[in-house]
Amino acid sequence: MPMTPAKPAPANQVRCLGDIERLRRPSPAEFYEEFHRNPRPVILEGLIDDWPAMKEWSTDFFREHYGDAEVPVGRCFGEKRYMPLGEYVDRMHELGAGEEGKPPLYMEGWYYKETRPDLQRYYEVPEHFGTDWFYTKRFPFDVLPEPHGVLIGPKGAFTKLHYDLWGSHSWNAQIVGRKQWIFVAPEYRRHVYLETRQNGGYVAGTDVDAPDLERWPRLAKVKYVTGVVHPGEMIFIPSLWMHQVLSLDDTISITHNYLSGNVFFRVLGRYLTHRFLKKQGI
Numbered sequence: 001m002p003m004t005p006a007k008p009a010p011a012n013q014v015r016c017l018g019d020i021e022r023l024r025r026p027s028p029a030e031f032y033e034e035f036h037r038n039p040r041p042v043i044l045e046g047l048i049d050d051w052p053a054m055k056e057w058s059t060d061f062f063r064e065h066y067g068d069a070e071v072p073v074g075r076c077f078g079e080k081r082y083m084p085l086g087e088y089v090d091r092m093h094e095l096g097a098g099e100e101g102k103p104p105l106y107m108e109g110w111y112y113k114e115t116r117p118d119l120q121r122y123y124e125v126p127e128h129f130g131t132d133w134f135y136t137k138r139f140p141f142d143v144l145p146e147p148h149g150v151l152i153g154p155k156g157a158f159t160k161l162h163y164d165l166w167g168s169h170s171w172n173a174q175i176v177g178r179k180q181w182i183f184v185a186p187e188y189r190r191h192v193y194l195e196t197r198q199n200g201g202y203v204a205g206t207d208v209d210a211p212d213l214e215r216w217p218r219l220a221k222v223k224y225v226t227g228v229v230h231p232g233e234m235i236f237i238p239s240l241w242m243h244q245v246l247s248l249d250d251t252i253s254i255t256h257n258y259l260s261g262n263v264f265f266r267v268l269g270r271y272l273t274h275r276f277l278k279k280q281g282i
C-alpha cells in the first residue's frame, strides 16, 4: 500500500501507519479500478467545487430553511433524541458540554429524504461512485430510509470507530469545517472490541488513537491510517473498513452509503441476516 511512512516511534507504540492517500480529480474509471479492486480509503480533491451546497450551506442556512425539521441528535449511535434543527444549531455548543469526558451531542446522520427531499438539489453524486445498486432493480428489497444523510456538529463532535451499514461502501463530503479521520483495516477487527462499536453510545477508552490499554488491551495491536478532510474534499470509505472521526471545527458534511457490484453478495447476505434477526425479534 503506497502510504507516507509514519514518524519514528518506539516499537511498542507504532500504531499509526501513515497518512490516508489523496487523489486530485481522478477519472471515474481510474478511481473505481484502483480503489474498488484493492479497497482502501482515499481523500478525493476537486470533485465537488460546483455543488451549490459548497456555496450556500452554513448553520444559518439550515436554521433559516430547515429550522423546523425534526432531526435526530445523539452521541456515538446512542442517547438518540429528536429536536428541531433550528434549536440544535442554536444550542449545539452547549448541548452535552459539561458532561465530563464525553463528546458533545451531534446530529450524526439525518436521513433527510423522507421529510425534506428538496435538500438533494444542493449536490450531485459524482460518477465515481457509479450507479447505486441499492436503488436499481438489482437489489431485491426496498432500502428505507435511504441511507443518505446530512451531519452537523460542533468542534469536538466525535464518531467512534465502526464500519458502515451491512458492509456497504460509502462516501462522505466535507462542506463546512475540517474533520480528522482514522481508518482501521478489516483485518484488525478481532482486536477492536466490536461489541462496543456499532451502537450503544460513547465508550470511554476505546478511541484507537488514545486507547486505555489497561481496560482494552487488544487495542495495542490495532494499526491505523489518518488524514484531515477539508471543505470541498470527499473521502471514500470502503466496505468493512472501520473509521473514527473527530470534528476539528464546527462541521457540515454529507454521507451516502451505496452498493456497488464488487460487494453485492456481502451486503445482500448481511442485509438478509439483519432482516431475519429482526423478524425473529433477536
Ligand SMILES: O=C(O)CCC(=O)C(=O)O
Pocket: 151, 158, 159, 164, 170, 171, 172, 179, 237, 243, 245, 246, 253, 255, 256
Ligand atoms: O463524519 C462523521 O462524524 C462520521 C461519518 C461516518 O461515519 C460515515 O460517513 O460513514
Ligand SMILES: [Fe+2]
Pocket: 162, 163, 164, 243
Ligand atoms: Fe461511518
